[in-house]
Amino acid sequence: MHALIVVAHPDPRSLTHGVAAHLAEGITLADGGHSFEIADLTVEGFDPRFSAADIALHLRNEAVPADVAAEQARLDRADALVLVYPVYWWSMPGLLKGWIDRVFTNGWAYDDRSDAGLVKLLGRLPVHLVGLGGADAGTYTRRGYFGAMKTQIDHGIFDYCGAPVVTSELLLETGEDHATAHLEAARAIGRRLFDTSERHEATDAA
Structure with a gap:
């Protein structure tokens, strides 16, 4: 099995990148000989701007832009998608959101036609969300940020496309050594990434 790990953080020394690396290590430690690819959107220079060409693609008036086609091909090769990102303003960074805006297109992630209604096309792609927050769990609970x-993300993006969200983890501040705890949690997530029992439980819960 093969995982595509997409990370969005401009600093390669960040905890976000450390979490992505430890998650990838966990994949290699799991039974089964699984593999992974890390897509560093900053280093790769992905353009997140939703342009006129993207609108034309949505309306099915133009072909898929080359950079979008390349990302869709990577996802087509993957058996799981992992997003690792810092929480910015109670959501994902603009770079990652722009990647989703442009790559999860009408006709590839879903099929929305006036004569047939919505068809979800990504039921084959399990999704694992790992966000890193700069506040504690109490803040998220009081403000309702977990549900928001x-x-x-889980429902508004991935459920719309039919992609089952198997992991939806927010790694939050818990004390002075929260970084070590986050890295250990990431390795554990990687080790169980292709655990079929967890995948079935997530599908049943959805």
């Missing part, structure tokens, strides 16, 4: 982020 699930509504925006």
Whole structure:
């Protein structure tokens, strides 16, 4: 099995990148000989701007732009998608959101036609969300941020495309050594990434 790990953070020394690396290590430690690819959107220079060409693609008036086609091909090769990102303003960074805006297109991630209604096309792609927050769990609970982020991301994006969200993890500040705890949690997530029992439980819960 092969995982595509997409990370969005401009600093390669950040905890976000450390979490992505430890998650990837966990994949290699799991039974089964699984593999992974890390897509660093900053280093790769992906353009997140939704342009006139993207609108034309949405309306099915133009062909898929080359950079979008390349990302869709990577996803087509993957058996799981992992997003690792810092929480910015109670959501994902603009770079990652722009990647989703442009790559999860009408006709590839979903099929929306006036004569047939919505068809979800990504039921084959399990999704694992790992966000890193700069506040503690109490803040998220008091303000309702847990539910708001699930509504925006888990349901608003991935359920719309039919992609089952198997992991929806927010790694939050818990004390002075929270970084070590986050890295250990990431390795554990990687080790169980292709655990079929967890995948079935997530599908049943959805």
